[in-house]
Amino acid sequence: MSATAWQKAEVAGPKKALVITKPQVVSAMIKRAKMPIMIAGHKVTETAVSNKLLVDYLIDLVGLAGIPVVATAHVIGEFDKRGYRPKASMSLVDVCNRLTDASWSLGGTGSHDLALFAGHDYYMQWLALSGLKHAAPQLKTISLDRYYQPHATWSFPNLSEQEWCNSLQQVLRGIGGQ
Amino acid sequence: MKLKVKELKTDLGTFKDLEISLGRVVDESWEEPMGPTPYPSITDLRQWDRTLLERYKPFYMPFCDLCCLCTYGKCDLTAGKRGACGLDMFGQQSRIVLLAVCIGCSTHTSHAREMVDHLTEKLGRGYRLDAGNAVQVEAPLTRLVCGVRPQNLGDLEEVLEYIENQITQLLAATHTGQEGDPLDFESKVFHGGMLDHVAMEVADIAQISAYNFPKSEPDAPFAEIGLASIDTSKPVVLCVGHNVASGVEVMDYLAANKLTGKVEACGLCCTAIDITRYDQSAKIVGPMSWELRFLRAGIPDVIMVDEQCVRADTLEEAQRIGSPVIATSNKITYGLPDRTHDDADSIVNDLVHKKILGAVILDPELAAEVAVRTALQVAPTRTSMKKPLSKEAVIKRAEECVHCKECLRACPNGLEVENAVEAAKGGDLSKLVEVYHKCIACGRCEEACKSHLPLITIFQSAAEQVVKGEKFAVRVGRGAIQDTEIREVGAPIVLGEIPGVIAFVGCPNYPRGPDDLIEMAEQLLRRNYIVMTSGCSAMTIGMRRGEENKSLYEEYPGSFSAGGLVNVGSCVSNSHITGAAIKIASIFAKRRLRGNYEEIADYILNRVGAVGIAWGAMSQKAASIASGCWRLGVPVIVGPHGIKYRRMLLGRKEKREDWMVYDARSGEKVYVGPAPEHLFYVAETKEEAIVVAAKLCIRANDTSKGRQIKLSNYIDLHKRYYGRMPDDIHLLVRTMADVPITMKEEILKILEEKGWEETIIPDPTLLPRMIRKKVE
Numbered sequence: 033m034s035a036t037a038w039q040k041a042e043v044a045g046p047k048k049a050l051v052i053t054k055p056q057v058v059s060a061m062i063k064r065a066k067m068p069i070m071i072a073g074h075k076v077t078e079t080a081v082s083n084k085l086l087v088d089y090l091i092d093l094v095g096l097a098g099i100p101v102v103a104t105a106h107v108i109g110e111f112d113k114r115g116y117r118p119k120a121s122m123s124l125v126d127v128c129n130r131l132t133d134a135s136w137s138l139g140g141t142g143s144h145d146l147a148l149f150a151g152h153d154y155y156m157q158w159l160a161l162s163g164l165k166h167a168a169p170q171l172k173t174i175s176l177d178r179y180y181q182p183h184a185t186w187s188f189p190n191l192s193e194q195e196w197c198n199s200l201q202q203v204l205r206g207i208g209g210q
Numbered sequence: 211m212k213l214k215v216k217e218l219k220t221d222l223g224t225f226k227d228l229e230i231s232l233g234r235v236v237d238e239s240w241e242e243p244m245g246p247t248p249y250p251s252i253t254d255l256r257q258w259d260r261t262l263l264e265r266y267k268p269f270y271m272p273f274c275d276l277c278c279l280c281t282y283g284k285c286d287l288t289a290g291k292r293g294a295c296g297l298d299m300f301g302q303q304s305r306i307v308l309l310a311v312c313i314g315c316s317t318h319t320s321h322a323r324e325m326v327d328h329l330t331e332k333l334g335r336g337y338r339l340d341a342g343n344a345v346q347v348e349a350p351l352t353r354l355v356c357g358v359r360p361q362n363l364g365d366l367e368e369v370l371e372y373i374e375n376q377i378t379q380l381l382a383a384t385h386t387g388q389e390g391d392p393l394d395f396e397s398k399v400f401h402g403g404m405l406d407h408v409a410m411e412v413a414d415i416a417q418i419s420a421y422n423f424p425k426s427e428p429d430a431p432f433a434e435i436g437l438a439s440i441d442t443s444k445p446v447v448l449c450v451g452h453n454v455a456s457g458v459e460v461m462d463y464l465a466a467n468k469l470t471g472k473v474e475a476c477g478l479c480c481t482a483i484d485i486t487r488y489d490q491s492a493k494i495v496g497p498m499s500w501e502l503r504f505l506r507a508g509i510p511d512v513i514m515v516d517e518q519c520v521r522a523d524t525l526e527e528a529q530r531i532g533s534p535v536i537a538t539s540n541k542i543t544y545g546l547p548d549r550t551h552d553d554a555d556s557i558v559n560d561l562v563h564k565k566i567l568g569a570v571i572l573d574p575e576l577a578a579e580v581a582v583r584t585a586l587q588v589a590p591t592r593t594s595m596k597k598p599l600s601k602e603a604v605i606k607r608a609e610e611c612v613h614c615k616e617c618l619r620a621c622p623n624g625l626e627v628e629n630a631v632e633a634a635k636g637g638d639l640s641k642l643v644e645v646y647h648k649c650i651a652c653g654r655c656e657e658a659c660k661s662h663l664p665l666i667t668i669f670q671s672a673a674e675q676v677v678k679g680e681k682f683a684v685r686v687g688r689g690a691i692q693d694t695e696i697r698e699v700g701a702p703i704v705l706g707e708i709p710g711v712i713a714f715v716g717c718p719n720y721p722r723g724p725d726d727l728i729e730m731a732e733q734l735l736r737r738n739y740i741v742m743t744s745g746c747s748a749m750t751i752g753m754r755r756g757e758e759n760k761s762l763y764e765e766y767p768g769s770f771s772a773g774g775l776v777n778v779g780s781c782v783s784n785s786h787i788t789g790a791a792i793k794i795a796s797i798f799a800k801r802r803l804r805g806n807y808e809e810i811a812d813y814i815l816n817r818v819g820a821v822g823i824a825w826g827a828m829s830q831k832a833a834s835i836a837s838g839c840w841r842l843g844v845p846v847i848v849g850p851h852g853i854k855y856r857r858m859l860l861g862r863k864e865k866r867e868d869w870m871v872y873d874a875r876s877g878e879k880v881y882v883g884p885a886p887e888h889l890f891y892v893a894e895t896k897e898e899a900i901v902v903a904a905k906l907c908i909r910a911n912d913t914s915k916g917r918q919i920k921l922s923n924y925i926d927l928h929k930r931y932y933g934r935m936p937d938d939i940h941l942l943v944r945t946m947a948d949v950p951i952t953m954k955e956e957i958l959k960i961l962e963e964k965g966w967e968e969t970i971i972p973d974p975t976l977l978p979r980m981i982r983k984k985v986e
Contacts, residue, residue: 040619040658045275047288074895105894106901109933121932123902125858125892129269153721154624156894159853163271166289166299 059206245806248357314834335364342425357805403837687779700798706916710907815843
C-alpha cells in the first residue's frame, strides 16, 4: 500500500516507509526487538488518543513492553507527573545523533535496533527520521503519529483521529494491553 | 591596484605601455602587528574549523534521498550510496549547506556593495567613517579578518573585493567534481559565514556614517511599530526590503517638500528598521511575515521594493489592491519597464493613470520623488480599498469551504484553519482570531484552497479589533556597542558574573506565533542576561505590551549591560553582535585583533558566554549569519523550522575525550566538560530553547563565582520548565567552589552518586601555539 506525506510538498525519494496496515505488525516488531527505544516529543501532552492524552497511552505501551523512553524538548516533567520516569531527557536531534552511533545505547551497552517516535511536530520528525534512515542502517524506525512519515521504516498512513486511536489501541492489545 | 601608463619619460629612459601592479596597501599608521591570517584564503583557517568540527560533529538530515544538481542525476544517495559524481549523502548535504551560505553571504555582500557604491558616488571615497565618539574599534570584524582598519568609504572597497573573490571560490567548490569531504565542505561553510559578518559590517558602518544613524547610542530614540501605527487617512508609501537608500530619499523628499506628517512613510522588514534609524517619523509595519497582511489590508498607496525578503508575488498582490509598484534594485525587477532615465512627471502620470503597473527606477532620488507624488495622487482614489471584510462577508466566504483539509496540510504549522472556518460559518469568529495570532501569513493555505478563499484576508478581517490595537514602541537600532560599555561589562561577562549574552536574531518563521520569542526575551532580561536583537526579531520583541502597557523596549534599558535590551538594528547590524564578542577579546582582554582570527575565536569559544537564538530563522542569510557565529565559537539555537537547514553541529557530552583543552599555563591537557555543549542546535519548544540557551552560555574559563551564577540560572530554568534537576550537573561542576550555595545539598548528593571528581580551572585554549610553557 502506498501513502503520501501529510504535508504534501515533503516528497521523500525512492525509499519510503512501509505502510502499517495491520497495527499488530507494530506489536510484533516491538516484541521481536532486542533493544527498542521510545522517543516522545512535546506534543504528547497536546494530542488526545480517544479519552486520554498521547502521553498516557505511551506510558501504558512502554510499561507493557518494557521500552525505555527518551523524552525530548521539555516534556520529561509531564511523564514525571504521571509517576513514570523516562530513562533520559534529550533533544530530538541529540538522541537521533547518538542513535547513528552503533556503539551507543541508553543502557550503555549494545545497540538499539528499533526506535519508536511519537509526539513531534510533523516536519521535525520527518527530518529526524531522515537523518536515521541515512546514517543508522542498523536501526529500524516506526512512527506512531497520526500522519504518514515516509522517512521512517514503518509508518501509519494518514489517518482520521478515530482510525488512529483504534490503531494505537490495537498495538497496545497486541503486546498484552487492554 | 593597477597603474597603466601609455608612455612615461624619465631620466632613466622612456617606458611604453608601462603597467604596474601593486598588492594591498598596508596601513603603516596602525601600530598593532599583523596577525597570522590577514585576508584568509578558503583554506587558511581550515585547521581551526576542523578542530571545532571534531568536537561538534555534523548530524545530517536530508530533505530527500536524491541529488538533482546535475544531468548525471537524479542520483539516489540513500543510506551510503554514492552518486554518479562519487559524492555521498553527507557530502551532498554539506554541499547544500555551503550553497545556502554562499547565497546568504553573497546577498549581504551585494547589499554592501550597492550601499558603498551609492554612498561613494554621493559623498566621495574620502568620506570619513564614523561609528560614534565612543567607538574606537569601529570595524572589529574587518580588523580581525582582513587586518585593515577602514577609515573612509573608499577603504571598504578593498574589503568588498576580497569577499567577492572568496565567495566566487566557495561557490566554485560546490560544482560537480570539486570538494568531496563533508568536513571540508563544512570548513568552507564557516568561511562563508565569516565573510558574511564582514560584509554586514561594511554595509552597516557605511550607512551609519553616511546617513547619521544612531551611533552606538544606548538611548536611541523610539519609533512606532504595528499595523495600527499607520494613519490610513494619509497617503501611504510602503518601503519593503533591506536596502534603505531609496527609503532615505523618501524621507528627504518629504522633508524638503514640507510633506513630513502629511504622507505616511512606512516600512516592512529591515528597510523599516533602517528608515527609523534615519527618521523616527517613519513607521514600522512589522517583520516580513506582515507583508501579505499589510498588502491585503489595502493600505499602501505605493509599494516601493528594494531587495531581500520581498514576496515574489508583490506585483500580483499590488494589482489586487490597485497600488503601483516601484522597484528600486536591479535584483528585483518583476518584468516592469525600466524608467530610470525618464523624467518624474511622465512616470508619475503613467502610474497614476495605470498605463503601467509599476516601474523599475534604479535612481533612489527619482524613485522617492515618484513614489511620494504618485501616492499623493493615487490615495484619494483608493479609500475604499483600505477596509477589511465585514463580519457578514467573512461568514459568507466561510460558507464556500468544502472541507477538503488542504489548508491544514499546506499550513507549515498545522494551524486548524478548517475548524476555524467551520466555526465562522455559525458566526463564531474567535477561532479565526486564534489562527491570526499564530499565523505567519505565508499564504500556503490559500494556494491549496480548492474554493480559492482569501484566507489571509479572512483571518485579518476576523481579527479587526486585534489589528486596531497593534501599535507599539520599539527603540530604533543603536548600531555598535561602545568601547566603554565593553570595558564595563567585559570582566563580568568573561568571569561569568553576567550569566550570558543572548542574541535574538533572524526571520519571523515562528512555529507558534510571535509570543514565544517575546516570552523568552522577557524571561532572560529578568534574569540579568544581556539580550541583543536585530532585524525581524527586534521588531517582534517590541510587538506586545506588558502589565504596565509598555513594550519590552520601554521596560528595559538599551545599554549593553546586565538586563539591557540592545536593538543593534537591521540584518546587517548582526555584525555588531559578533563584533561585541570580538571587542571583549580585544578591548577587555587586550588580545591582538589584526588578522588574528584563530586566537580571537579560541578566546570567545572558551570565555565569552554568548549564544544566538534564531527562533524563526528561514532564509539563506540566516544560515550564513549562523555560520559566522560558529567559526567564532558562538553557539546558535534555531526554532523548530530551523531543522530544515538539514544539519546540526552537536557535541557529545558523555565523550570525555571531546572536552579536553590545553591549559595555556602548562601545556597540559585538561578536561573542561561540555562548555559549550553544541554549536548548532534545534529546539522543539521555547521552554527547551531557553534552558539550552542558559546552558550554552557556560564556558571553560568561567570563574567559580561566574559558574555558580550560570549554573543557578540553568538549574532554576530546568526545574521550572522540565520539572526536575538536569542530568549533567556533574559534568559542569569543576570544583566545589562552582556549586551554587543555595543548591549545595541537592548538588552534592548528585555529585556523590555520579562519582564526580574535582578538576582544575585551566587557562583554556584549543590552539597549541597559545601554550606559554611546554610540558617537560
